[in-house]
Amino acid sequence: MNRENHTKNHEKLNAEEMVSRLYPFIVRVFDVYEVQNSGEALYFYGTPKTDAENVRGELWEPLQQFGFGCTLKYELGEHILLIYPEKKAKGKTWINLVLFIATFFTTMICGAWMFGVDIENAPLQLFRGLPFTLAIMAVLGSHEMAHYAMARYHGMKVSLPYFIPFPTFIGTMGAVIRYNGPVPSRKALFDVGIAGPLVGLIMSIAVTFIGLSLEVPAAKSLPNSLMFDLGLPPLFVFIQNLVGATGSNLHPVAFAGWVGMFVTLLNLLPAGQLDGGHILRAMLGKKADLISFLMPRILFVIGLYVIYWLKEDGVIWIFWALLLWIFAAAGHPSPLHDKVKLDKKRILLGIITFILGLLCFTLIPFNPIS
Structure with a gap:
């Protein structure tokens, strides 16, 4: 032969x-x-x-x-x-590592600024931003790793988190993971969608408790630095009352907790490909499309109300309304087992999660201080 x-x-x-x-x-x-x-x-x-x-x-x-x-x-x-x-795509984990290291340093720079460090004149003081870095990376990283772990549990193909270094007031645009292939069921869609906000919020609460128990550094604002007056959500105020914290100034670690709550709120908006959109789609099926359609319009009205009625800064809601208007228009892809409804325990957990998201809402998240 x-x-x-x-x-x-x-x-x-x-x-x-x-x-x-x-x-x-x-x-x-x-x-x-x-x-x-x-x-x-x-x-x-x-x-x-x-x-x-x-x-x-x-x-x-x-x-x-x-x-x-x-x-x-x-x-x-x-x-x-x-x-x-199916061809197995080789993941380039070095990209994840490089982005993680870059984000580690960009957030540390922002953390150092919060402590009043003039990095140009005292670059060795950069390490003072480490507490904020550890706090914000824990909040954002736990959110994405929860998505990752739950997706792997359901047999889905998913990448490791990609952190996004960016020159914002926290030094990052967060982190994302990439899904490859279909979502097997509404159960998997729900579990993956809800894992991130829940774990991220738990970490945010823990970070807030730690930050509020720390002494606020007596830092002077740097020349040409932009200062914000933060609007505190009900959940944050509740923790403040438990800890007995007073004063309007926050320790950078507590600020990381505030950021985590704000990110949780944005992610839980029930529209498009946001976590809230995934959760609601799993709970209601295709009936969720109506709420996904209405959500950008509701945010737009909120933004107009804040700007023209309250005479405050509501641009963030206008921005998110336009963003969701674009991404929610494409609709939500159906999971493979779309006809199998969720059990009552998951429905209840979904309702509780959306209530927690509302507790992270504040009408005016931040206002620039002139």
Whole structure:
């Protein structure tokens, strides 16, 4: 037997072995009358026992275990279930590490400024911003790692967090993770969506308690620095009362807790691809589209109210309204198991989470001090 025939027989054996392993799962949702092997994929010809959405939903988990994906097509009067090996994308973790280190330093610079350090004249004092860095990185990092852990738990393909260094007043634009592939079910959509805000909020509360127990540094404002008067949300004020903290000035660590609460509020807005949009979509199904449609308009009205009625700075709400208007217009992709509703415990947890989000709301989050 020559090498070419040996290779062909080997591929045939692999294909037959693959069919025998996958066939029991396939026939549950698809009546097969013919199988073809193209060398790169298997073509199952037959009739679906349920709609296309359920076929993919039922097959997603067992196929993932063998490293395969599937597509259901209808061509020339025939239903074709295409099953193919999924290519494993190699993650470039060095990018995550570089961004993490860069964000570590940009947040430390901002933290040092909060302590009144003039970095240009005293660069060695940069380390004084370390408490703020540790606090803000813990708040933002725990949020994204909770998403990551829950996505992996449900078998989803997801990247490690990408921190975003940026010259804002906190030194970062937060962190994001990248999802590859479909969401298997409404349960997975809910669990992944809610994990980040809940864990991030718990970390924010812990950081706030720590920050409010620390003595506020007697720092002088640097020349040409922009100062803000913060609006404290009900949850933050509640913790202040528990700790017995007084005064309007905050320790940088407590400020990191405030940032965490504000980020939680923004993420829990029930619209588009925000965490709140994922949670509501999982809870209500396609009925959530109406709320996602209304949310940017509600924020826009809030912004106009703050600007023209209260004569305060409400630009943040106008900005977020326009942002959501763009991203919510595309709608929310459906999970594979979209017809399987959530259990009552998750519905209750979702309601509680949205209430916690409201406790992080303040009409005027910050006002520049002239």
